[in-house]
Amino acid sequence: MIEWIQFNRLINLQKIREDELEMRFMAIWIDGIRIIKGEPVEYTRSRIGSFGVNLKILHGSQASDFFIKKLTNYVELEGNIVYGVTKDMATNQYIMAVPDEFSSKRIASNGKCIYCKHNNTSPAWCQSCDPWKTTQEWTSGNEEIDTSIREIQIKATEYEKVIEWIPYDRLINLQEIKELNQETEEIKEESNSIFMATWL
Known part of the structure; x- marks a missing residue:
């Protein structure tokens, strides 16, 4: 069942990503999802309070007809679940409350995420928050390089597997590595140089 959720019943909103189609937030729904408890013949209605959800905010969702169409299409896709709908009165955006995908x-x-305060999805890594956070607050100065790095970062599933932009002045003690030709024992002439360095 989809229900109307008062926006003030959603707390601890944390933006986890944004693209050309939507913004995605994590939040705690104070009232929580509906569940059935008890045994046959003695079933009772209940809820799991303070339940973690994702908020799916489509760009252009201030228009009710646009939102209704997108909501209908989303619900009709097999496997998609919508707990409820709400509206941010400050922005006039209609919002879908959907399951936490991770x-x-x-x-x-795995520890707690420092951003959303939920359990991490792998040691010291929250798949909802960390990939998007990793793409922020840095630039190589080249838009194409930035885009390429961020496309890889956003797919990272573990902390140790994140690649990052390293400012050149954070590398010291550069020393070129000379490779010997095993047959002639002469230094190979390579078009690409390889260096050792200390990363501060």
């Missing part, structure tokens, strides 16, 4: 990967032993 909930099955969140375990306590």
